[in-house]
Amino acid sequence: MTATLTDVTSPFGTYRAEGLVKAAWRLADRHDLSASLRKRIRSLVARFFAGPYDTEAEGLKFRIYPGANYDDRKILAKGRLPERAEHKLLAAHLSTGTCFVDVGANIGSYSLFAASRGAEVLAVEANPETAAKLRFNAAANGFSGVIRIAETAVGAEAGELDLWSEPSNCGFATLVPDLTTGEWAGDWRPTRVPVRPLADVVVQAGLTRIDVMKVDVEGFEDRVLLPFLKSSPRDLWPRVILLETNCRSHWAEDCLALLPALGYGNAGETDDNTVFALT
Numbered sequence: 001m002t003a004t005l006t007d008v009t010s011p012f013g014t015y016r017a018e019g020l021v022k023a024a025w026r027l028a029d030r031h032d033l034s035a036s037l038r039k040r041i042r043s044l045v046a047r048f049f050a051g052p053y054d055t056e057a058e059g060l061k062f063r064i065y066p067g068a069n070y071d072d073r074k075i076l077a078k079g080r081l082p083e084r085a086e087h088k089l090l091a092a093h094l095s096t097g098t099c100f101v102d103v104g105a106n107i108g109s110y111s112l113f114a115a116s117r118g119a120e121v122l123a124v125e126a127n128p129e130t131a132a133k134l135r136f137n138a139a140a141n142g143f144s145g146v147i148r149i150a151e152t153a154v155g156a157e158a159g160e161l162d163l164w165s166e167p168s169n170c171g172f173a174t175l176v177p178d179l180t181t182g183e184w185a186g187d188w189r190p191t192r193v194p195v196r197p198l199a200d201v202v203v204q205a206g207l208t209r210i211d212v213m214k215v216d217v218e219g220f221e222d223r224v225l226l227p228f229l230k231s232s233p234r235d236l237w238p239r240v241i242l243l244e245t246n247c248r249s250h251w252a253e254d255c256l257a258l259l260p261a262l263g264y265g266n267a268g269e270t271d272d273n274t275v276f277a278l279t
Helices: 019-028 035-048 070-078 084-091 109-116 128-140 198-204 221-231 255-261
Strands: 053-057 060-064 099-103 120-124 147-150 159-166 169-174 189-196 212-215 240-244 264-269 273-278
Touching: 019 035, 019 070, 053 070, 060 070, 060 109, 060 128, 070 169, 084 109, 084 240, 084 273, 099 109, 109 120, 109 128, 109 147, 120 198, 128 147, 128 169, 189 198, 198 221, 212 221, 221 240, 221 255, 240 255, 255 264
Parallel strands: 099 120, 099 212, 120 147, 212 240
Antiparallel strands: 053 060, 159 169, 159 189, 240 273, 264 273
């Protein structure tokens, strides 16, 4: 059974990912093909197998839309969570009772992973449609009471901004207009969203400590993290921060230079992310 509209009401298991679907998306994900050919194949596959599909990866349940999101495609094509290296770096810091704040939560691959290890999760997601998908995935895994969702963008000041997203990858949404040109040019479309300082979101959630924080907001990481650290008491600073760095050219301030000055040491790196630990 396939559909193209977002469905966050039908019970999990309504949409089965059959063998042909998985084979088609595995073909679209083959990295021995050129990027241009892979893009053409992906566009063709998305016409017929856009989703939704209900599937499991590493013991976690997801309703995915591979035609519209990179993480969904990876989960379906590979049968595992897409951030394996990052999860390995965070695993030692996540256990029963720890507090995980997930800024830029997408469909929940980090939030569900943290919850499965016993953490209490505050997931922050600006895109209303993506937040609805995240809420569905949390409920499908029995984590509705464990994963709290703040449906807002985060920035230095309260207000509103345009959140730009591209139909083929709604998880790659950005508040940085310049990012929508050049390397990542595409059919970007804006949605007006509320913006709040992260400190306000954390205080409203009643958090008194943060063990691990992940910040992945496509070039806006500095305007999320640095104002939070500057305005919050040190005992509320995260012990561990996973920071996406592949869009750092769009930062207004260099987090990689400033975090060590605040007492954070490099605790590991992947191709797209750096982990910092408070020393």
